[in-house]
Amino acid sequence: MKIKWRKLIWGGIISGLIIFLGTVIIYHWMDKQAEQRVYEETDTIPYQAVTLVLGTNSKRKNGATNFYFEYRMDAAAALYHAGKTRHLLVSGDNSRKDYSEPAEMKEALINRGVPAAAITMDYAGFRTLDSVERCKAVFQQDSIIIVSQKFHNIRALFIADKKSINAVALNAPTPAIHAKSKVRYREYLARVKAVLDLYILNKKPRFYGDPIDLPL
Numbered sequence: 001m002k003i004k005w006r007k008l009i010w011g012g013i014i015s016g017l018i019i020f021l022g023t024v025i026i027y028h029w030m031d032k033q034a035e036q037r038v039y040e041e042t043d044t045i046p047y048q049a050v051t052l053v054l055g056t057n058s059k060r061k062n063g064a065t066n067f068y069f070e071y072r073m074d075a076a077a078a079l080y081h082a083g084k085t086r087h088l089l090v091s092g093d094n095s096r097k098d099y100s101e102p103a104e105m106k107e108a109l110i111n112r113g114v115p116a117a118a119i120t121m122d123y124a125g126f127r128t129l130d131s132v133e134r135c136k137a138v139f140q141q142d143s144i145i146i147v148s149q150k151f152h153n154i155r156a157l158f159i160a161d162k163k164s165i166n167a168v169a170l171n172a173p174t175p176a177i178h179a180k181s182k183v184r185y186r187e188y189l190a191r192v193k194a195v196l197d198l199y200i201l202n203k204k205p206r207f208y209g210d211p212i213d214l215p216l
Helices: 002-034 067-081 101-111 128-137 150-162 176-180 182-199
Strands: 050-054 087-091 119-122 143-149 166-172
Touching: 002 150, 002 182, 050 067, 050 128, 050 150, 067 087, 067 101, 067 143, 067 166, 087 101, 087 128, 101 119, 119 128, 128 150, 128 182, 143 150, 150 166, 150 182
Parallel strands: 050 087, 050 143, 087 119, 143 166
Antiparallel strands: none
């Protein structure tokens, strides 16, 4: 019995190490693949007619301001005002009648001086994969700028590559709270899941729909 337990323990340790190493490798693989296409400054990013702005809740669970959201809206508005893009596709979760990330994003961008006519809402961006693939499959865009925080942009660019979308990304500032938040650690698992979804499970967006022409 002792030998059996030792085998189980060592088997668990080895399996854990393999999973840990695999997670780290995937994380840094995505970093390396995207490193030449993430930009920190609006002035240096190349022009694209359409920018995909990835959604998140405007408020944290405790009701406080979500600076992930605020900084993304600042970055997206800065792109528009700098003439680096003509149209903003805001993609997020609208799974409940009383919750609409795209509507919150549109309102925030209008408050930052972006014309309503330059904003289109994608209500079915439930996940990053959905937002990126729908940008091409539904909104017919295969060359885009992506706006989010750097850690999120890298994963979105990885998905875009798999979907044959020519994409670059503008990094919105990452809130100081990120260093202590669960978001930082969840990203490791999110990147592993992205690899599984794209290369093994062949996951698709929850909804597609008829093609939509953006008013460019």
